[in-house]
Amino acid sequence: MTTTPTFDSVQIGDAIPSFETPPLSRLTLALYCGASGDHNPIHVDIDFVKKAGMPDVIAHGMLSMAWLARVLTNWVPQTALRAYSVRFAAMTQVGERITCAGKVVEKFERAGERCVRLELSTTNADGQVKLTGDAVVALR
């Protein structure tokens, strides 16, 4: 990990380091199914999905939320994380590369701690927003 940012070094509007995932594979969905305990067949079983009249499986929303959390824990140690929430706006599909990004939108003090609020998103290569979110991180 690089140096942890400080409250004074961070400005409103700053983007924090983002990343793009590899194209989403069925293997990743199978691994997340097992690791998360979410065994809903809609995410892994194409036979089930086709019988239900859908073209293909869809990714777990919480897999995207876990990716987006990596943007936060790449930037600060998890001990600094105070709150993290997302809204699921669109389904993520097999084969999509997802960009996970965040930027600082507010600096404030709360309960004796200096904090920043971040706006977060996941988007596909066409710029379609899949998740929007925000997080509160305490900084020294």
Added chain:
Amino acid sequence: MIDKRFIGHVMPAFSAEVEKGRLRFFAKATGQTDPVYADEAAARAAGFPSLPVPPTFLFCLEMEAPDPAAIRNLLGMDYRTLLHGEQGFTYHRMAFAGDTLTFEQRIDDIYDKKGGALEFVVLKTRVTNQRGEDVAELRAVTVIRNKVESA
């Protein structure tokens, strides 16, 4: 329509153990390469007693309720109409492999929009550790898409 008298309903509490192997598996599945989340020596070097529970994994442990369908059945929700609309976490302290976490779920709100075409159930879950300390609060919004006859 979901009966709004269930607002405030509290589900029976349950506990889940945080397992090291499961955390390593979760790190692999989510592309997490930071060794703190999979290598115990790295976790200890970071000042942790063992592998830390990553930010969203509490949601996975919450799914280990003895009956995962209990809330759906209580409210009479058809799983085929459900969408996970929002998920939030408020963190109080970290949890680690070896902890036993207790989950207390409460139906915080039930409301509808668009003349009942969309219903919303807000579930809040308090998570405490084996010492009775607050770990986190989870907030999940489930959306129910109803077929509404046009008037």
